Amino acid sequence: MFTVVDGDRVERIDARPGPGGRPFAPLDRPLLGWERKPHGWCRDDACLPAARAAAIETPDGVDVAAFAELTGHVAVVDAAERALALAAAAPRLTVAEAPDFELDGVRLADFRGRKVALVFWASWCGCRYDLPAWEERHAALRDHGFTVVSVACDRSAGDARPWIEEANATHPALVDTEGVVAELYNVINVPTVVWIDEEGRIARPQDTQTATDLFRSMNGLDSQESYAALRRWVVDGDAGLDRAQVREHLRVPTAEEQRARAHARLAVWLAREGRDEAARRHVAEAAALAPHDVAIRRGLMPLTGDDPFGDAYFALRDELEKAGIPIYRPLPTRPGTSV
Incomplete structure (x- = not known):
């Protein structure tokens, strides 16, 4: 048996080690939600033609990792631990439509018709102290058709909950324990904020924004400037970026x-x-x-x-700074300005 870890889904499959320790599963049983039929592997209305799958079907069974890659994933195998993990090979991230998701019983699509700020934060980041200020922005602007949706990038809901409770959050405060939403939006650091307009389009892609100035000496970010930009977008419809700039700055994962x-x-x-x-x-x-x-x-x-919060983090900062890799990635606040 092998364990497959795919986002928030963990599945045990009937597979045994084959060449190189890779898992091979029987051809006559469903695999990762797909079923083998005479014309190919099918799931709901989607089918992988038999000709495409033939190369990964052997006398030992079907190569599970190769099959996952054919169905749009990257696969990492740990033969010694009898486990493999999947991630989307090419997440759907375009300016035309923000990826929908459901987390903690909340769907992004539920807010169609309102402007949304997706605020990614974590209990292991100083941005946890900003959560009450994001709640204040939510309360101040919600009558203008605006909603904050905060997403904690914590591996345990218990780590995030005390900060959510301290903020007295009335906005949807979600916890992304499996990193599913962070993957959809290619979040590579927190705080990261994504603005989504009433039609479900990305109006401002992954942007480093703060709601307080607690760590301004470290990040150089002005919370009042970001709030002024947010108000211009919510009240006046000015997102600070035109569509070409949104497309230019959208970070699609590699x-x-x-x-x-x-x-x-x-x-x-x-x-x-x-x-x-x-x-x-x-x-x-x-x-x-x-x-x-x-x-x-x-x-x-x-x-x-x-x-x-300790030496390991500051060592990481030093490593990235020496390599010329930015830790914070703020976007321009007005059309025509540069980062």
Whole structure:
């Protein structure tokens, strides 16, 4: 048996190690929600033609990792732990339509007709102190057809809940324990804010915004400037970027970033299972693939016994600064201005 970790879904499949330790599953059983039929592998109305699947079907069965990649995923295999993790090979992220999601019983589509600020934060980041200020912005602007939806990038809901309760949040305050929404929006650090207009289009892509000036000496960000920009968008309809600029600044994930997310996903599952040494291997693999992804690297620090507020974080900052990799990525506030 192998375990497949795919976002918020963990599935045990009947598979055995084949060449290179890769899992091979029987041809006559469903696999990852797909079923083999005479004309190919099918799930609902989608079918993978038999001719395309033929190369991964062997006397040992079907190569599970290769099958996952044919169905639009990247796959990371840990043969020793009998586990593999998946991430989307090419998440759907365009300016035309913000990816929908459902988390904690809330769907993004529920807010169609209102402007939405998706606010990504985490308990392991100083941006946790901004949550009450985001609640204040939500309260001040909601009568103008605006909603804050905060998304905590925490691996445990228990880590985020005290900060949500302290903020007395009346806005939808969600916890993305499996990193599903962060993956959809290619969030590589927090705080990151995405603006979504009434028609469900991205009006402002991944932007480093703060709601207080607590850490202005470190990040150089002006919370009042970001609030003024938010008001202009909500009240006057001026997002500060034209559509061409939105398209230019939208960060679409690379294959390496997605493979790093699969490694991170596997690391978290292994740690939850008490397999700490194996988890550390995948933490290191994720960092090697996406060294710039602070959300992954800092978010996984507790798995290796490091303090995300301590020396390990400042060592990460020094590493990125020496490599010329920006930690914060604010966008221009007015059309025609530069970052």
